Amino acid sequence: ITASPISAAMAAMIGLMAPLGVSISTIMMICVPATLIGVAMGAIATFNKGKELKDDPEYQRRLAEGLIKPAQKESKNTVVTSRAKLSVALFLTSAIVIVLLGLIPALRPMVETAKGLQPLSMSAAIQITMLSFACLIVLLCRPQVDQIISGTVFRAGALAIVCAFGLAWMSETFVNGHIALIKAEVQTLLQQHTWLIAIMMFFVSAMVSSQAATTLILLPLGLALGLPAYALIGSWPAVNGYFFIPVAGQCLAALAFDDTGTTRIGKYVLNHSFMRPGLVNVIVSVIVGLLIGKMVLA
Template sequence: MFWIEFIILLLCIFIGARMGGVGLGVMGGVGLAILVFGFHLQPTSAPIDVMLMILAVVTAAGALQASGGMDYLVYLAEKALRKNPKHITFIAPIVTYLFTFCAGTGHVAYSVLPVIAEVSRESGVRPERPMSIAVIASQQAITASPISAATVALLAFLTDFDISLLNILEICIPSTFIACMIAAFVSSKTGKELNQDPEYLKRLEEGLAPIKKDKVDFIPTKNAKLSVILFLIAALLVVVLGSFEKLRPGWDVEGVFTRMTMPTAIEIVMLTFAALMIIFCKPNIEKIVSGSVFKAGATAVVAIFGIAWMGDTFFNGNAKLIDNSISDLVTAAPWLFAVALFALSILLYSQAATVNTLMPLGIALSINPALLIAMFPAVNGYFFIPNYPTVVAAINFDRTGTTRIGKYILNHSFMIPGLIATIGAVAIGILLSSIIL
């Protein structure tokens, strides 16, 4: 029965990933129905806390976008890129990393990718170099952001092990950032110089190369600036409350003193600051829920609802068999769990869904929580097949043709920086976890 159930699990994941959007979530519901009604597995509890945390965060991020805060951040990023065009291969990933770190979603990179493509071309730098690592950095930062869906999901799983948000950040921030900079160095040596690239020269001859357009000056408003300040304060407050448990209120419940959990704290803080942005920055309320950030977050909620619930039910129903079969193997070589995280993320296209699906198994296998944190960046594997939206967008924004998918599909512009950043982040994380925790 185990293998039949496992095949059903994989099939639902594969079909859901092909459907895209909320398809992953609804196919998770289909798989859950088959496991429960067909194989009589007992359903576990739906990941309600994780879903509510994501909704609270994306509501605040949506208010930021509707208030003009995202446009203001893009304006600041463009100034930084144009100030140091020759070093754009290193500055671009720093910019996208910070964008994702602050917003909690890699989709904010869409707004800055055209700027990176334009500035690199104007300065004579092969656009493939900054574009490829900028996309990778925008995803690696998700596993370092204190407000990303993936991070709050991991925190929820590890709370019982006395792991705080600060513990996750002090490993994942340096590991992912350093790994991205190593990948940026490798990217800076990739390919021929722009003026020697045959594809670019061909486009020049055919008149297909981009023409420089007149730049439209952006004038940031007070409301846009205020929304950024409020959002950053909210993110900082989440980090502080997650790092210092005594700052969270507590109550005596049936003689036992219990403090407010971090999921509840995150939900309260983010909803409160979303309200403050609405009150003081006066955005169009309809734009909050119609913006790209909110839509991406809402899609993630549906995906997690179905796919994570299905995965948790499967692993819980087969816990004894799984533990007896692979616990010794994973204990002897814990890095194999990182490989599993990477492989599943290629199918799921979601760091949060990957965490919710596999982390319960890692905990059931008694993998050291410090190692689980170190291996967390392995969930950034969906650059592997070049069909993720940010990957496709980067290819289309680079009109010089240097950022591309290779003849053999997998030899695309993002493969080498992606592998270096992911493997590097896990390796550095394992080293840091042995020192810090």
């Protein structure tokens, strides 16, 4: 999410960083390698974790009771239609268009703002581009529209809209109402220890289960407290802490997909299968992000 040019969290981040003169290219220059290295280290951390299926008691129990079939490779001759290929091509094209719009501001139309004529903001450009390509996919690829609105992706997106706006409005109201107190109490601490904003992002994302909502809640606070741009962008991968409490849709889906029972929630809830790779991923991503951010922006 924090390395995708078309995610809602990225759109929010671009809008918040724009007043500081930070573009999507700079954000991705920091976040893409940081996230990639974090994911790789998370995978390495779990490379030999757990038992082989032949030695796993839960898998053997399910196998003995006939709840699952023995794990084996299957070859399926899946026919991919031309419309399916076109839909994927259009989706990838939309991502390329967004990156180009961010890299070359001259491609964006000029709009009237309080500061005069300015290029269309990237957050608006992302929304317009994605909605336009979504319309093209529906018109040209003819998907089942009723399946779109009943799908898990659409439902999760609709829920995220409500959560993101609701939480963002609440946090902005709270921060603006108590900004003097917040600055007096925590500004010096955060400016001396900028990495603390990453810890705040992590636990807020664990509670709200939304990277976009966490971005809209805490980035304005960081900006109001005068934190440097490199610290905010470098710490931003910490918004991927939704795995900490395994109630997010991604965690539940992973549990449901793995019928071997090797992906599980432990007795104490927090000792679940996502904890080790998730923590390693976030910690490494933030460290690398801060290092790259300081080199690029400081």
